[in-house]
Amino acid sequence: MQNPRYALLSDAYPVALCQDVDGLYGEPVPAPPVRYELRGCEPRGELARAVTEALVEGTAPLGPLDVEVPDGLWRLDGVRVVGARGDAVTVETTGEPRRRAHAPSPARCANLIRVPAEPPAAPARTGVTFLGCAPRGALREALAAGTEGFGPVDYRVLARFGALHHGGEAGRVTGWAASARHRGLVDLTVAFPRTRLVPPQNRAVWELFFGGRPTEPGTWRRFSGTARAEWLRQAARRPRAAPELVPGATYELDGTDVADEVSFLCALGEAVYGPGRDPGAGEPGGLAFGQEWTDVTLVWHRADVARACLGVQPWSGPRPATFEELADALRKAGVRLVLD
Numbered sequence: 001m002q003n004p005r006y007a008l009l010s011d012a013y014p015v016a017l018c019q020d021v022d023g024l025y026g027e028p029v030p031a032p033p034v035r036y037e038l039r040g041c042e043p044r045g046e047l048a049r050a051v052t053e054a055l056v057e058g059t060a061p062l063g064p065l066d067v068e069v070p071d072g073l074w075r076l077d078g079v080r081v082v083g084a085r086g087d088a089v090t091v092e093t094t095g096e097p098r099r100r101a102h103a104p105s106p107a108r109c110a111n112l113i114r115v116p117a118e119p120p121a122a123p124a125r126t127g128v129t130f131l132g133c134a135p136r137g138a139l140r141e142a143l144a145a146g147t148e149g150f151g152p153v154d155y156r157v158l159a160r161f162g163a164l165h166h167g168g169e170a171g172r173v174t175g176w177a178a179s180a181r182h183r184g185l186v187d188l189t190v191a192f193p194r195t196r197l198v199p200p201q202n203r204a205v206w207e208l209f210f211g212g213r214p215t216e217p218g219t220w221r222r223f224s225g226t227a228r229a230e231w232l233r234q235a236a237r238r239p240r241a242a243p244e245l246v247p248g249a250t251y252e253l254d255g256t257d258v259a260d261e262v263s264f265l266c267a268l269g270e271a272v273y274g275p276g277r278d279p280g281a282g283e284p285g286g287l288a289f290g291q292e293w294t295d296v297t298l299v300w301h302r303a304d305v306a307r308a309c310l311g312v313q314p315w316s317g318p319r320p321a322t323f324e325e326l327a328d329a330l331r332k333a334g335v336r337l338v339l340d
Contacts, residue, residue: 001134007156008130008139008170008188015139015153019132019182024155025203029194032117033092036076038067040087040110047081047107051089054081065091066103069112073100090115125171128192130155132182139173143186149174153190157198157206165206165234168196201227209234213276220266221257229262235269235278242273242280247295255302259309261321271298287321287329294334303339 004017043051046062053060062079078094097112135143142150151172157165171191179185201223208214213235220231253271258264265287269278281287300306303323310323321329330337 003160004134005158006130007158008133008153008173008190009156010138010151010153013137015137015150016130016133016135016188018130018134018188019185021128021130023126023128024192024198025200026197027199028197031094031195033080034095035082035090035092035115035117036097037113037115038089038091038107038109038111039113041089041107042087043084043089043107045105047089050079050081051084055084058082062091066100066106067097067112068103068106068108069110073103073106074098074112075100075103124194125191126194126197127174128170128190130188130190132179132185133188134185135188143176151190155190159206159209160211165209166198166202169193199226202230205230205234209238209276213238215275217270217275219275220263220270228266232262232266232269232278235266235276236280238276239280242277245272245292245296248297250297250299253298253300255300255305258302258306261310261326264306264310264326268298272296281329287326289329289333289335291334293330295336296334297336297338298330299338299340301340 001017001019004019006018006021007014008016008018041047047065050060050062060081062081065076065079067074067076074097076091076093076097080092081089082092083090139150139153149172151170153170153173154167155170156167159165171193173188174191175189176186179187205223205227208219208231220228220235223231251272253267255267258267265278265281269280270276272279279289281289306326307323310321310326327337327339
């Protein structure tokens with residue numbers, strides 16, 4: 001099969017290459033929050049404030065929370081206080097607690113108990129059909145034997161020549177039939193987790209990068225939110241043949257749409273390396289500009305947009321960088337920064 005777009009894998013081995021998919025792209029259902037009870041606590045500081053607010057409003061956002069119990073120190077992320085009774089505080093989090101070595105002022109409690117989750121209101125999985133598939137290996141043998149179901153399998157979204165855009169858990173293959181669109185191939189239906197559906201804008205990003213990298217300037221501006229972050233991730237995965245920065249050269253950054261750290265990196269990569277490239281400074285939240293930036297002049301046009309927006313939006317995770325922090329990082333790398 002020439003230039004397949006999708007692959008299904010079992011135990012890391014490809015068991016099908018497919019031409020297309022139906023049902024994969026849609027807004028994912030948010031994973032249900034995980035609920036815990038903090039027992040034997042004396043709320044202080046921000047936790048005490050959130051408990052008071054929750055008693056009045058019914059719920060209160062808190063953010064990350066470190067909890068110290070007899071078996072160790074734990075970090076809860078995305079915490080929201082949803083109730084308090086006696087010395088027990090009930091919270092919802094965005095995931096499982098993580099071990100911590102130390103924390104400046106943890107909440108000290110007698111125990112941390114997970115509250116059993118209620119059954120989901122909607123089915124946890126949906127049917128996704130991979131179209132025009134060429135089975136191989138164990139899956140081909142299962143189809144030939146008439147076995148009911150196969151799996152579970154993972155899936156991969158492929159770029160040209162087998163490069164990888166994205167991948168993750170799929171589920172069990174629950175059905176197959178001769179493909180109506182692709183002669184001699186089969187369509188495979190998979191029980192797919194609703195929480196792992198892919199936002200449709202991501203597909204548009206992958207189309208741009210399918211055969212390499214986009215050559216048209218400003219393609220990142222078409223996207224927003226997680227899709228723009230995906231554009232940056234795809235650009236960062238293709239560092240080959242990037243031109244070198246020229247000491248003493250001047251580069252022009254168009255800051256018209258630079259409203260957060262991701263858009264800053266998209267605009268900066270395009271300004272210094274050209275369309276479809278990232279600046280090679282690392283992931284948002286942990287930027288590090290190397291020696292190659294020394295003696296470079298960067299003229300940042302419409303810097304007022306970033307100054308007004310960067311680092312001031314609400315957040316639930318690590319605090320995003322401010323305009324001043326990004327400007328300082330460039331200057332520390334030896335960049336002569338001109339704010340226009």
